[in-house]
Amino acid sequence: MAKKKLKLRKWIRCPHCWHRFRPWDCVFIASHDSLRGDPVLGDDAFVRFLPSRFTSNGHAIDPNGSESRDVACPRCHLQIPRSILELPLVTISIVGAPSSGKSYYLAAMTNGLRRALPQLGWTIADADPAANTLLHEQEEKLFLASRPDKPVRLEKTDVASSRLYHSVRIDEQVLTLPKPFQFTITNPGANGAGGHVLVLYDNAGEHFLPGNESMREPVTEHLTHSDIVFFLLDPTQDPRIRAQIRSLAGEPVDGCDDSPLRQELVLNETIVRIRKSLGLPTNEKHKALLMIVLAKADVWAPLLGHELNGDEPVRADSNGVGKFDFNSIGYTSKDCRAMLSKTSPEVVSIAESSFSRVIYVPVSATGGPAEEFRDGDAMQKGYRPQDIRPKWVLAPIACALGYVEPHLGPQAGASRASSGGGS
Numbered sequence: 001m002a003k004k005k006l007k008l009r010k011w012i013r014c015p016h017c018w019h020r021f022r023p024w025d026c027v028f029i030a031s032h033d034s035l036r037g038d039p040v041l042g043d044d045a046f047v048r049f050l051p052s053r054f055t056s057n058g059h060a061i062d063p064n065g066s067e068s069r070d071v072a073c074p075r076c077h078l079q080i081p082r083s084i085l086e087l088p089l090v091t092i093s094i095v096g097a098p099s100s101g102k103s104y105y106l107a108a109m110t111n112g113l114r115r116a117l118p119q120l121g122w123t124i125a126d127a128d129p130a131a132n133t134l135l136h137e138q139e140e141k142l143f144l145a146s147r148p149d150k151p152v153r154l155e156k157t158d159v160a161s162s163r164l165y166h167s168v169r170i171d172e173q174v175l176t177l178p179k180p181f182q183f184t185i186t187n188p189g190a191n192g193a194g195g196h197v198l199v200l201y202d203n204a205g206e207h208f209l210p211g212n213e214s215m216r217e218p219v220t221e222h223l224t225h226s227d228i229v230f231f232l233l234d235p236t237q238d239p240r241i242r243a244q245i246r247s248l249a250g251e252p253v254d255g256c257d258d259s260p261l262r263q264e265l266v267l268n269e270t271i272v273r274i275r276k277s278l279g280l281p282t283n284e285k286h287k288a289l290l291m292i293v294l295a296k297a298d299v300w301a302p303l304l305g306h307e308l309n310g311d312e313p314v315r316a317d318s319n320g321v322g323k324f325d326f327n328s329i330g331y332t333s334k335d336c337r338a339m340l341s342k343t344s345p346e347v348v349s350i351a352e353s354s355f356s357r358v359i360y361v362p363v364s365a366t367g368g369p370a371e372e373f374r375d376g377d378a379m380q381k382g383y384r385p386q387d388i389r390p391k392w393v394l395a396p397i398a399c400a401l402g403y404v405e406p407h408l409g410p411q412a413g414a415s416r417a418s419s420g421g422g423s
């Protein structure tokens with residue numbers, strides 16, 4: 001049978017260090033056990049090499065004769081999925097204040113993608129399963145528990161954890177690079193030929209607290225290269241919104257803990273870093289899409305003005321095929337913006353004065369507030385997996401995919417769904 005020829009991209013962008021290179025400059029990762037010790041990655045890592053010999057199947061042969069299938073970036077030597085050689089990247093940076101709900105959201109969103117996308121005619125797979133292990137664990141905890149009646153919680157990831165960062169030595173300098181999650185997504189209408197590699201950067205909120213100078217680039221440099229920024233805004237941390245929820249409910253509301261953090265400062269810090277890094281003139285807006293993802297909607301949804309439509313903004317088209325419902329996302333974005341304009345106008349103003357496209361979407365990763373449970377000697381807050389009901393967690397990703405691939409979205413999904421920002 002004739003072998004299908006790979007169509008390589010002209011340029012590759014490394015999802016770890018953002019180095020741009022030609023596909024033929026990729027290095028290969030040796031697999032012979034004697035070939036350990038890489039000058040960039042350290043003594044335990046397999047050597048990286050440029051191959052001169054290949055097997056009859058086209059796989060590289062390492063200097064000690066073993067077949068080598070994995071490829072890496074020529075600069076940072078970190079492994080990249082092979083699909084990056086063929087498919088364009090869509091990069092999404094997820095930012096938000098500590099405890100805004102990023103970890104729960106990421107787990108619910110990726111689990112939702114795995115379940116829902118195939119029903120919409122898309123396929124999704126881990127582009128690099130090893131890179132996604134932290135996510136797998138979190139998804140398993142919340143959605144695939146063997147004891148769904150036993151409360152679980154997602155631990156706070158240590159900001160300095162090697163699970164979140166790689167350490168590499170480039171040009172005599174040790175650099176800390178974030179470990180992105182990576183998926184390969186193929187989409188309808190592409191006849192199986194197209195698709196994207198979705199690269200997600202989760203950020204420890206601590207890196208964005210104003211004044212946290214020591215935690216700067218390159219840990220947050222991916223923001224500059226991202227096509228889309230998801231800013232997780234937790235309305236329940238805003239005292240003005242909390243007061244409204246309480247007065248509507250007439251009593252204290254679960255999930256509305258007091259927090260002194262001003263999230264607009266985190267948003268501002270994010271924007272300042274992007275603008276500085278790109279050297280954008282003061283009156284020029286950044287062209288990436290900003291999604292203001294309003295977390296924990298189960299708590300504050302009564303302020304929205306309308307009921308959220310369905311578990312996900314998906315509806316059947318005239319042929320009965322499921323599609324993301326950008327109309328519903330559009331009017332929901334308007335209502336979210338109207339709510340924020342009343343309660344936290346500075347968020348709207350900071351967002352829309354800096355990004356040319358802004359969409360607001362409510363999400364609830366868990367569907368309800370955490371309950372207290374005993375874990376050893378301590379009391380903890382967590383969820384019984386059987387009670388977790390994510391809502392609208394795919395709306396931000398639908399907008400993101402519609403933004404990079406307009407034929408999938410609402411015909412230039414971003415601009416139609418956008419409720420402000422002068423796009």
Ligand SMILES: Nc1nc2c(ncn2[C@@H]2O[C@H](COP(=O)(O)OP(=O)(O)O)[C@@H](O)[C@H]2O)c(=O)[nH]1
Nearest residue numbers: 099100101102103104296364365366368369370
């Ligand atoms: N009510 C409600 N609480 C949530 C939701 N998602 C997360 N939380 C709570 O918010 C807290 C912080 O969430 P986490 O994802 O760890 O925040 P991160 O620091 O931004 O990663 C957790 O203790 C959760 O119980 C949600 O969708 N609804």
Ligand SMILES: [Mg+2]
Nearest residue numbers: 102103156157
């Ligand atoms: Mg977290």
Ligand SMILES: [Zn+2]
Nearest residue numbers: 014017073076
């Ligand atoms: Zn690299």
